[in-house]
Amino acid sequence: MNDFIRFENVSFAYEIEGEAAKPVLENFSLTVHEGEFLAVLGHNGCGKSTVAKLCNGIEFPQKGRVLVRGLDTASEEHLLAIRQCVGMVFQNPDNQIVATIVEDDVAFGPENLGVEPAEIRKRVDAALRRVGMYDFRRFEPHKLSGGQKQRVAIAGVIAMQPACIVLDEPTAMLDPRGRRDVMDTVKMLNREQGITVVLITHYMDEAAQADRVVVMDHGRILLDDTPRRVFAQTQTLLRAGLDVPQATALAKELRKNGVDVPADVLTVDELADALVRAAQQN
Amino acid sequence: MISDITIGQYYSGTSVLHRLDARVKILLTVLFIVIIFLCKNFLSLALMFALTAVSILLSGVPFRMFFKSLKPILPIILFTAVLNIFYIKKGTELLSFWVITITTGGLATAFFMAVRIICLIMCSSLLTYTTTPTDLTDAIERLLSPLKVLHIQVHTLAMMMTLALRFIPTLIEEIERITNAQKARGADFESGRFMQRVKAMIPVLVPLFVSAFRRAYELSFAMSCRCYHGGEGRTRMKQMKLHLSDGVSFLLFALVLAGVIVLNHFFGKLI
Numbered sequence: 279m280n281d282f283i284r285f286e287n288v289s290f291a292y293e294i295e296g297e298a299a300k301p302v303l304e305n306f307s308l309t310v311h312e313g314e315f316l317a318v319l320g321h322n323g324c325g326k327s328t329v330a331k332l333c334n335g336i337e338f339p340q341k342g343r344v345l346v347r348g349l350d351t352a353s354e355e356h357l358l359a360i361r362q363c364v365g366m367v368f369q370n371p372d373n374q375i376v377a378t379i380v381e382d383d384v385a386f387g388p389e390n391l392g393v394e395p396a397e398i399r400k401r402v403d404a405a406l407r408r409v410g411m412y413d414f415r416r417f418e419p420h421k422l423s424g425g426q427k428q429r430v431a432i433a434g435v436i437a438m439q440p441a442c443i444v445l446d447e448p449t450a451m452l453d454p455r456g457r458r459d460v461m462d463t464v465k466m467l468n469r470e471q472g473i474t475v476v477l478i479t480h481y482m483d484e485a486a487q488a489d490r491v492v493v494m495d496h497g498r499i500l501l502d503d504t505p506r507r508v509f510a511q512t513q514t515l516l517r518a519g520l521d522v523p524q525a526t527a528l529a530k531e532l533r534k535n536g537v538d539v540p541a542d543v544l545t546v547d548e549l550a551d552a553l554v555r556a557a558q559q560n
Numbered sequence: 561m562i563s564d565i566t567i568g569q570y571y572s573g574t575s576v577l578h579r580l581d582a583r584v585k586i587l588l589t590v591l592f593i594v595i596i597f598l599c600k601n602f603l604s605l606a607l608m609f610a611l612t613a614v615s616i617l618l619s620g621v622p623f624r625m626f627f628k629s630l631k632p633i634l635p636i637i638l639f640t641a642v643l644n645i646f647y648i649k650k651g652t653e654l655l656s657f658w659v660i661t662i663t664t665g666g667l668a669t670a671f672f673m674a675v676r677i678i679c680l681i682m683c684s685s686l687l688t689y690t691t692t693p694t695d696l697t698d699a700i701e702r703l704l705s706p707l708k709v710l711h712i713q714v715h716t717l718a719m720m721m722t723l724a725l726r727f728i729p730t731l732i733e734e735i736e737r738i739t740n741a742q743k744a745r746g747a748d749f750e751s752g753r754f755m756q757r758v759k760a761m762i763p764v765l766v767p768l769f770v771s772a773f774r775r776a777y778e779l780s781f782a783m784s785c786r787c788y789h790g791g792e793g794r795t796r797m798k799q800m801k802l803h804l805s806d807g808v809s810f811l812l813f814a815l816v817l818a819g820v821i822v823l824n825h826f827f828g829k830l831i
């Protein structure tokens with residue numbers, strides 16, 4: 279797999295006036311491969327949002343560098359190309375919708391890129407169909423639910439035809455239904471369109487759906503592996519202020535009490551299957 | 561309840577007036593205002609009144625909407641009318657006591673002025689009733705684009721207008737949420753004198769401003785992530801094209817203008 283985004287020994291600190299700069303990332307290195315679905319997990323203030331902002335030149339590293347397809351994000355002339363290539367979805371859907379009508383908002387990105395009007399129309403319709411919001415194209419954004427708004431925001435990003443989408447806790451403000459819709463959309467984009475996905479989250483169940491999970495703590499990478507192997511390390515996760523997915527936790531408790539289920543269960547469905555198998559054996 | 565809010569006063573419909581190009585509608589409204597001030601007698605005013613009436617009928621917007629828009633202007637109309645009745649002393653004297661004299665000329669002028677203001681209000685309401693705020697800002701951006709020569713940032717102004725329109729419902733929702741939060745902590749917004757009630761709003765306004773700044777900050781991030789870099793090299797998905805109906809309405813207005821000038825010339829002047 280090709281390298282897509284590469285963090286090379288990045289150090290970053292937010293400067294607050296009158297206070298000593300508080301380092302967020304120190305000597306941080308990470309490679310995101312083309313086409314993968316990477317989840318970045320960590321508790322609040324571990325630096326995971328900063329990682330997102332470094333991906334497409336919203337913030338720049340003070341030391342080290344960030345490369346997107348070999349282009350340095352710090353170079354002014356590549357900035358537009360990098361931002362077109364790496365789309366970003368933020369936590370609050372309200373604060374990223376620009377226009378008063380859904381389809382106008384989706385058109386905002388391509389319009390900024392100077393795409394031909396007829397082509398923008400095609401991209402907007404295609405993007406809205408992809409996220410299942412085509413029927414709402416003439417709606418005003420404030421008449422939509424949180425999950426719907428977030429899907430409009432995703433459509434706005436894919437209308438720019440990016441190779442990668444970075445989502446910074448996109449489901450934190452949504453109800454369970456909205457969370458499921460957004461996660462389904464993200465997975466679909468990754469599987470069907472081959473779009474590289476970097477999902478920043480603090481929900482274990484969402485991270486469990488990724489190909490690879492990076493666990494962060496105090497600006498460093500604690501674990502970097504497949505979800506199954508990461509969530510097997512309950513002790514390390516607990517020390518980082520994190521939890522394991524509910525199904526995994528339940529499986530561990532069951533094992534302690536002598537029920538024969540695998541320890542690396544991730545989802546509710548897997549656990550259910552394992553329990554059925556265990557029941558049949560008895 | 562918040563989802564019921566419609567920005568501006570757009571009345572959705574599919575009439576000819578709704579379908580006219582927003583730029584044309586703005587220009588025609590300006591032209592209408594100019595023509596109505598050119599009217600010098602009742603015949604030319606009647607022509608303008610007829611034009612207004614026909615436009616209202618064509619728009620399919622119910623009459624009560626127009627009455628609603630007239631309501632706040634009513635005191636002004638009455639005030640001008642009364643002023644004209646007492647000040648203009650022309651024609652036959654109808655009534656005279658102490659310092660007040662009422663003449664036929666005064667009455668006629670008062671009526672003339674009232675009709676003129678009513679036509680003005682109707683016409684500008686018609687513009688906002690049949691055009692969405694988005695179309696209006698778009699049209700204003702395009703109409704003002706020649707000002708770029710004078711280094712006026714027309715695109716930036718239009719962008720600010722669009723964003724303001726976009727965030728009105730969001731901020732109203734926010735006010736409601738903050739007000740409820742403060743009420744839950746025992747804040748009292750309803751009782752007390754005027755100044756006390758104004759002071760009671762401070763705990764609402766401060767968090768509102770803080771959150772508005774935070775929103776603005778995040779929005780600017782989101783906009784630069786979507787490659788926003790000002791108006792340069794930017795295209796638009798929705799192109800504004802002129803149709804036959806736009807040309808026809810311009811022609812109609814030209815005819816009305818000619819009619820007003822002819823009527824003014826041949827039938828004397830009231831004003």
